[in-house]
Amino acid sequence: MNYRLAGMLLWAFSTVASARDVHVDVDRLAQKSVPDVVHWRRDFHEHPELSNHEDRTSAVVAAHLHALGFDEVRTGLSKTGVIGILRGGRPGKVVALRADMDALPVTETTGLPFASKVRSTYQGHDVGVMHACGHDSHTAMLMGVASVLAGIRKDLPGTVMLIFQPAEEGAEDRSRPWGAEGMLNEGAFDAPKPDAVFGMHVMPNQAGLLGWHKGGATASSDTLHVKVNGVQTHGAMPWMGKDPVTVAGEIVVALQTIPSRQMNVSQAPTIVSIGSIHGGVRNNVIPNEVVMDGTIRVLDPTQREDFLNRITRLIHMTAEASGLEADVDIDRGYGVTVNDPGLVDAMLPSLKRVSATEEMPATLASEDFSYFAAKVPGFFFTLGVNPNGTDPRNAPANHSPNFTVNEDAMVIGVRAMASVAVDYLSTH
Numbered sequence: 113m114n115y116r117l118a119g120m121l122l123w124a125f126s127t128v129a130s131a132r133d134v135h136v137d138v139d140r141l142a143q144k145s146v147p148d149v150v151h152w153r154r155d156f157h158e159h160p161e162l163s164n165h166e167d168r169t170s171a172v173v174a175a176h177l178h179a180l181g182f183d184e185v186r187t188g189l190s191k192t193g194v195i196g197i198l199r200g201g202r203p204g205k206v207v208a209l210r211a212d213m214d215a216l217p218v219t220e221t222t223g224l225p226f227a228s229k230v231r232s233t234y235q236g237h238d239v240g241v242m243h244a245c246g247h248d249s250h251t252a253m254l255m256g257v258a259s260v261l262a263g264i265r266k267d268l269p270g271t272v273m274l275i276f277q278p279a280e281e282g283a284e285d286r287s288r289p290w291g292a293e294g295m296l297n298e299g300a301f302d303a304p305k306p307d308a309v310f311g312m313h314v315m316p317n318q319a320g321l322l323g324w325h326k327g328g329a330t331a332s333s334d335t336l337h338v339k340v341n342g343v344q345t346h347g348a349m350p351w352m353g354k355d356p357v358t359v360a361g362e363i364v365v366a367l368q369t370i371p372s373r374q375m376n377v378s379q380a381p382t383i384v385s386i387g388s389i390h391g392g393v394r395n396n397v398i399p400n401e402v403v404m405d406g407t408i409r410v411l412d413p414t415q416r417e418d419f420l421n422r423i424t425r426l427i428h429m430t431a432e433a434s435g436l437e438a439d440v441d442i443d444r445g446y447g448v449t450v451n452d453p454g455l456v457d458a459m460l461p462s463l464k465r466v467s468a469t470e471e472m473p474a475t476l477a478s479e480d481f482s483y484f485a486a487k488v489p490g491f492f493f494t495l496g497v498n499p500n501g502t503d504p505r506n507a508p509a510n511h512s513p514n515f516t517v518n519e520d521a522m523v524i525g526v527r528a529m530a531s532v533a534v535d536y537l538s539t540h
């Protein structure tokens with residue numbers, strides 16, 4: 113036998129053997145973390161904090177990372193964000209894993225023993241506070257991943273960055289960047305700069321099912337503000353003024369022809385929805401103005417500017433057609449989360465090793481993980497957390513006051529996140 117070939121075979125065998133050993137350790141340590149992960153998740157669930165107020169949560173996270181001996185624990189990023197850096201025993205790439213920590217202004221109705229009774233003030237209203245999007249489980253699972261990776265750090269060929277971010281659901285004060293964008297502006301990815309970033313979101317799917325999608329996975333989300341300027345007059349004599357109500361109605365309907373008649377629907381779906389419309393106070397007074405707010409969603413980032421331009425043009429010209437003027441203001445929100453196709457292909461075997469996987473359709477919901485994935489190749493996947501035996505059609509969706517996380521699925525989440533990190537570092 114050729115010695116070089118024998119050497120290569122030995123090398124190949126030892127690589128496979130060590131990769132297998134690492135997976136055994138990952139799975140064993142993940143299983144060992146379960147009581148802690150469940151405890152943390154219930155603790156966060158009972159003590160939810162609204163966006164940008166995650167002080168208690170981030171303190172629990174930081175204390176855990178310190179206790180595990182992370183090389184760096186940075187706190188206070190974009191208010192309450194935490195970044196933990198764990199350097200492995202061997203040199204290599206840098207991989208980032210992200211969890212979000214914030215809760216929602218939702219009053220919980222699950223009846224769980226650890227259900228939230230917390231109340232707070234949101235936009236001047238007294239509200240219940242609930243982890244209705246499952247971010248309690250995201251934070252707890254990533255803390256479990258921290259335990260797993262710290263347990264195998266000497267075998268890690270590279271560096272792991274754990275990102276615990278605030279305000280994914282959006283800040284109450286929108287005057288400056290928040291959440292992922294805020295953390296990046298404050299240098300989250302400056303040093304070390306990750307080579308790839310992974311995120312995971314719980315969804316009302318079969319427990320343990322890992323969902324994935326290549327390319328645009330979550331939509332951009334821009335907010336549309338419209339003011340149709342009329343001239344107030346008597347409802348019986350509309351010709352004496354300029355009626356913004358009929359023009360607003362035309363705009364609402366005409367907007368729907370942009371996605372269906374102007375945008376290439378075979379490329380990707382686009383959505384514009386008016387969710388709020390206000391004008392006038394009385395049946396026989398044509399008001400001076402009508403104001404409308406809406407949301408604009410795009411799944412292919414290359415369509416975003418074009419779509420926004422067409423919306424703006426249509427509103428201006430529909431008003432002009434009746435001799436009125438309209439003001440259009442668009443607030444840019446989260447971008448499209450693009451799952452890097454090469455990274456998805458490379459990491460799917462890791463997910464398949466851990467659990468059942470399924471290719472999922474993209475969603476027109478939005479996620480600020482998009483900011484991280486716009487900086488470096490990213491992959492955002494989903495974890496099914498339905499209660500055992502539930503018909504998926506009847507499971508409460510994220511943001512429902514009855515949304516629940518099946519804790520049995522959390523070990524899958526810990527294994528999945530730890531595995532993509534370990535496998536990425538071992539193969540890149």
Ligand SMILES: [Zn+2]
Pocket residue numbers: 245281510511
């Ligand atoms: Zn949410």
Ligand SMILES: [Zn+2]
Pocket residue numbers: 245246247280313
């Ligand atoms: Zn969420």
